Amino acid sequence: MPIQFQHILWGYELTYPDSWTHQAVEDADAFTAPMDTLNPDLGAEPAQLVVRGEWNWQRQPIEPLWNRHIGMLAGMMGAKEVGSAPWKLGEAVGLEAEIVLPKKDNRRLWTGILMRDFRVLHFMVTHPKEMRAEFEPVATQVISSLRFPNRILGIKVSREGIPLPPEYEPVDPTTILADILDPENWRAYSGKAGIGALQAFYLREVPIHNWDMEEYVPFPSSSDLGFARLQLRRGDSKIMLGMMPYDPSGTIAASSPANVVLKVA
Numbered sequence: 001m002p003i004q005f006q007h008i009l010w011g012y013e014l015t016y017p018d019s020w021t022h023q024a025v026e027d028a029d030a031f032t033a034p035m036d037t038l039n040p041d042l043g044a045e046p047a048q049l050v051v052r053g054e055w056n057w058q059r060q061p062i063e064p065l066w067n068r069h070i071g072m073l074a075g076m077m078g079a080k081e082v083g084s085a086p087w088k089l090g091e092a093v094g095l096e097a098e099i100v101l102p103k104k105d106n107r108r109l110w111t112g113i114l115m116r117d118f119r120v121l122h123f124m125v126t127h128p129k130e131m132r133a134e135f136e137p138v139a140t141q142v143i144s145s146l147r148f149p150n151r152i153l154g155i156k157v158s159r160e161g162i163p164l165p166p167e168y169e170p171v172d173p174t175t176i177l178a179d180i181l182d183p184e185n186w187r188a189y190s191g192k193a194g195i196g197a198l199q200a201f202y203l204r205e206v207p208i209h210n211w212d213m214e215e216y217v218p219f220p221s222s223s224d225l226g227f228a229r230l231q232l233r234r235g236d237s238k239i240m241l242g243m244m245p246y247d248p249s250g251t252i253a254a255s256s257p258a259n260v261v262l263k264v265a
Helices: 062-077 129-144 195-208
Strands: 003-007 012-016 021-025 028-033 047-055 080-089 092-100 107-116 119-128 169-171 186-190 212-217 228-234 237-245 258-264
Touching: 003 028, 012 129, 028 129, 047 129, 047 195, 062 092, 062 107, 062 119, 080 107, 092 119, 107 129, 119 129, 195 212, 195 228, 195 237, 195 258
Parallel strands: none
Antiparallel strands: 003 012, 021 028, 028 047, 047 119, 080 092, 092 107, 107 119, 169 186, 186 258, 212 228, 228 237, 237 258
8 A cells, every 4th residue: 555655844745655664864755665575686775765855945046956956966976967857747847867876886866856936855766777677667656646735734733823843842942042031921842853844834834824924034044143033923913933943063054953932922
């Protein structure tokens, strides 16, 4: 029975075979086919589809994003681009390419990126060359199942009615913001989602939950704010929502995890 995977933060879903395994790896999701179900004589090299989201709040054109994506692959894998081509899937548009790896590498590598509104999804398919006939049609079917549902059901909300990301738990707000003078007016939620994914989540869910967004300061941006901020209003209720990036190593980046804080006016 096929399994439907739904990424609540990035707002997409796809369907993959129940014999495959899914694993979240940092800011990406890897879908791996078991070797013994495809060709048991090919060894332990995995056949894998990897999907990673990127927050494109500036709505940059697809070409510079693609060039950066290809450059990262080349740096990691010694790869060379071979004739990228336009790619369209539903309402998402982007680019795709077969990648030539060094001759000593027995893998095939395909990659592509798709953009829809502020979201960019990066795709990478890799597998042993001998496995192409078995794996490529299935991987193509999985990618073709990609959908961006208008609404994702079952999202929890705070007592004020603010949508909450999955696996975020309430914490003392002073553990995140030490200089709060009126902690009774603050709420805080701790989790591990990347700040880009959180922004994708809130810009989608805020209007669905009938909040008006009066201001949005993205992260990263030219602002020196250091976090993403939303000013929200619903009737007489006003909420300041901050997505506060953190990193145990001390280096904050566009993919850093973030906590969520709310100030109730």
